[in-house]
Amino acid sequence: MKDKNELIKEQILYQSGVNVRKCMRCGKCSGTCPGYDEMEYHPHQFVYLVETGDIEPLLKSESLYKCLSCFACVDRCPRGVEPAKIIEAVRLTVIRQQGKNKLTPDDIPAVIDDDIPQQALVSAYRKFTR
C-alpha cells in the first residue's frame, strides 16, 4: 500500500507531465524567477521536493499562489524540466483537496489592482479556482 505522500507525488507527476529526474540542479529557474523574493519555496525547490517526495510543506506554502505563472523558468530551463508546471500541479492538488476555490468571486474586487495586466487576471482564474 502506497502512503499518501507517494500518491500525491504520483498525481502531481501525472498531471504536470514533468520528469523531475531530468533536473541537474543548476538553479536557472530560480535565477530567472521574477517572483523569487515573494516566495518561501522557489522553483528549483519545488522540483527537488517533489522528486524527494517531501511534498507536505509545499502544500501548506503560500508560494503556490505567489508564482506568477510567467513560465520564464520553463523557457530557460536547459533540461526542459518545466518547473512552473510542477507548481501548477501542486496548486491544483491543494485546491482539489480543499474542495473549494482559493478565492470566492466576492473576494476579488478587493484585491484587484488597476496595474495588473489582463493576462494576469485570466491566469488568476486558473490559479485560484478548481
Added chain:
Amino acid sequence: MQIEEKKPLIAAFCCNWCSYAGADLAGNNRLNYPDNVKIIRVPCSCRVDPTFILRAFQRGADGVLICGCHPGDCHYTTGNYYTRRRMTLLFSMLEYLGIEKERTRVEWVSAAEGAKFAQTVNEFTAAVSALGENRRLEDLRCKE
C-alpha cells in the same frame, strides 16, 4: 493440452557497419528483444536483393526487417539510398500481392543505437504477431 501459439518468424537483414553493430550494442547493453528475430549480416543494406525478401516469405517468414545506416551515413556513401528506393517499390508491390505492409519494414539504425534496434524489433514483432501467420506467399511444396 494447450495448443502452443506459433511465434512469428522474422528475418532481419542488417548492414555490417551500422545496424549489425547496433544489434551487437543491444547485446552489450543486455537489452531484451524477442528471440524469433534472426539476423542475417550483409555488407550494406543495398546488398539486400528483393528476391531475398520474396524467398523469405516463400519459405515461411512472417515478417522481414531491413536495417541500414541512417541516410547520409552509409559506409558506402549512397548504398542506403538505393535500399530506400528499392524497398519502397518492393513493399508496394508486396502489398498489392496481399502481404500487409506491416510485415515489411526498413529502419535506419546506427552503430550507436542499440536501444533503437531493440525497440524496433519489439515493435515490429508486436506488429507482425498481431497480423498472425503469413500464408500468402508461402510455398507449401518446400515444407517438410
Added chain:
Amino acid sequence: MQRIGVFICHCGSNIAATVDTSAVVNALSAEPGVVCAVDYPYMCSASGQDMIKEAIKEKELTGIVICSCSPRMHEATFRKAAAAAGLNPYMVEIANIREQCSWVHKDKQTATEKAIVLGRAAIAKVSLNTPLQPGEIPVTKRALVIGGGIAGIQTALDIADAGFEVDIVEKKPTIGGKMAQLDKTFPTLDCAACILTPKMVEASQNEKIRIYSYSKVEEVSGFVGNFTVKIRKKARFVDENKCTGCGLCTEKCPVKNVPNEFNLGMDSRHAVYIPFAQAVPKVAVIDADYCRMLKDGKCGLCSKICGAGAIKYDQEDEIIENKYGAIVAATGCEPIDLDKFDEFAYSKSKDVITSLQFERLMNAAGPTGGVLLRPSDNKHPKTIVFVQCVGSRCEAHAKKGKEYCSKICCMYTAKHAMLTREKYPDTDVYVFYIDVRTPGKNFDEFYRRVAEEYGVHYIKGMVGKICAENGTLKVQASDLLADKQLHIDADLVVLAAAIEPDRSTRPLATMLTASMDTNDFFTEAHPKLRPVESPTAGIFLSGCCQGPKDIPETVAQAGAAASKVIGLLCKDRLTANPCVAHCDEMSCNGCSTCENVCPYHAVTYIEKEFRMPDRTTKIRRVAQVNPAVCQGCGACTVACPSKAMDLYGFSGKQIYAEVDAICR
C-alpha cells in the same frame, strides 16, 4: 562435398548460461556436411584456437563455423587461426550467439533453439563459401592533414618526423587555429603564442611538410592507401612566393573598417591584411569582399606600394590534385552561436562577451593591447560575472545548445578569473557554476587556488537573466547553497559558450565517407580501443573534431593519430578485402546499370571477344570490376538485371541458403 567443423564457444558463462551448448553440439552435428562439432569454454583463447587448428588438420576440414561472439569481435582471430592450419581464411563463418542471442534472451530453451538456427544458417553459408585470395594495394607514402590548428600541426610534425611527406590544408590564411587566439593556457599559464608559434614555424620550415593555407578540400576519391584529393587554393591576390610579409600594404590600404575576425570583431582591420604578427605563412591576403580594386576597379594602392611586386589582382582559384595514402581530419571546433540565449543579453550589450573574446581582451596582441577594458566604453570593469555551461548540457529537445559537456569551460573560466584577479586585484569576480569539473592533471589544484588564494566568488547556481541598463549589466542569479536570489550590477559578463565541431566538418565527412555522431563530431572506430581512427579505413582523427578536448589531450591525440598514419605509410602494400563484386561475363548484357550505381567507379566496360557455340566469334561489351577499388557494398549485385554481378563472401546463393536455413 564440404567437410565442415563446428566449434561452439561458452564464452565462460556469457553464452553457456542462456544457451545449452551441448544441445547445440548435438543438433548441429546432424547437419549435412558437418563432420565434427565440439564446444569449449573459450574458443578465442590460445588453447581454443589450437583445438580448431588441430581439428582442421586431423579431420581435413574444408570449412569451419564458430558459434561465438560477434564477428566484429573475433572474426579476424579465427580467420588467422584457420590460415595457420592451412585452411583458406575465408572458409570461416561466425554464428553470433552472444550479442545477438545469449545476451538478449533470457529463456534458455528458446535461446538454445535460436542458437541452433543461427548455427544452421552459418553452416548453410559456409557450405557455399569459396576460398578467396586477398589482393594487394600499393600505398602512396604521403599523408594529408585537414586543418592547421594545434592538432593538425602536431600530427603533421610527428608524421614528418618519421620521414614521410605530409600536406596541411588550412582554410584560413594562416595556420595556428583557435590556439593562436588564446592568451594563456591552463593550468601552467604558459603564453599560448610562446608555445604554439615555434611549432608553426617548425611546420613551415620542415622540408617534409607542405602547407596549403587559404585552401579547402574540394573532392576526395579513392580508398585507403590511394586517396586522390582535389584542393582548392583560394585566390589571395598576393603572390605567396614574392610577398615578404613586410606589412606595408596592410598599413596603407584605405579600407580600414573591416571587422577583424581574428579579434572576433572587437576591432577592425584593412582590406589587405596579415591575420596576426606571427602568421604562417606570413603572407598578406586581400579580402575580395572589401577591396575597392577588386570590387570597383578603383584604388590599386597596395600594388603601387609593394616593393616586391607581389600583389596580383588577377589571381584565380587554383585546383591542385594530389595523391595520399592517409588522411587526418583535424578540423577542430568553434564556440556555438548564442543567438538563442537572449536571456543573457549577448546580442543586446557589447559588454556581454564570450570567453574567446575575453581571451583576446586579455591578450597583449589583442584589440586593447592586453589591458582589460570593456568593449562598450573602454573602461576598466570593476565587477565581472562569468557564466558557465552556456549552451552545454542542454536537453536535446530544448533545441538550443548542446547535450554534451564542453569539457574545457570550467578550466578556462578558472584561468580567466585568476588572471583577472592577478592583474586587477580590485576587481570583483563571480563565477556561476552548475558543477565544477576539473579532472585533469593539476586541474583541481588550479581551481582550488583560484577559489582560495585569489578570492574569486564561486557560486553554485545559474544566471537567470541579464538586463543592460545605463551601462551596467543587471545580473539576476540564484545562489543555491545560500538559497538566495542574487542581484549583481556587473560591468562585464563573460559567457562560457559551448563548443561545437567546425561547420566545415559535415560536408568534409561526406566527402571522406567517415561517419559522424548526432552532434557532428566524427565517430571513432571504437570508443575505447580505436579512438583516433575513423571506421573508414585510412581516415584518422585528431583533436576536437572527434569531441571536446583541451590542449594537452589534443596534442596527445594528434601524436596518436600520427603514429597510426605512420604505421599505415610504413607498409609498402596493403592487403585488400577480397569480398568484392565480380561479373559473370557470360550473363552480362552490357547494360551499364552497375557502372552507374557504383559509388567508387570500380566498374568499367570492355569489349571482349567470345567464342560462340557455333564456333564463330563475337565481340560483346561486358562489365569488369577493379578489385582494388571495389569496396564490396553489393549495390551492383542487386541492380544487375541479368544477375551477372555477384559478391564474393556474400553471394546471392549464400544469402538464399541463410534465408532458407532460418525459415526452415
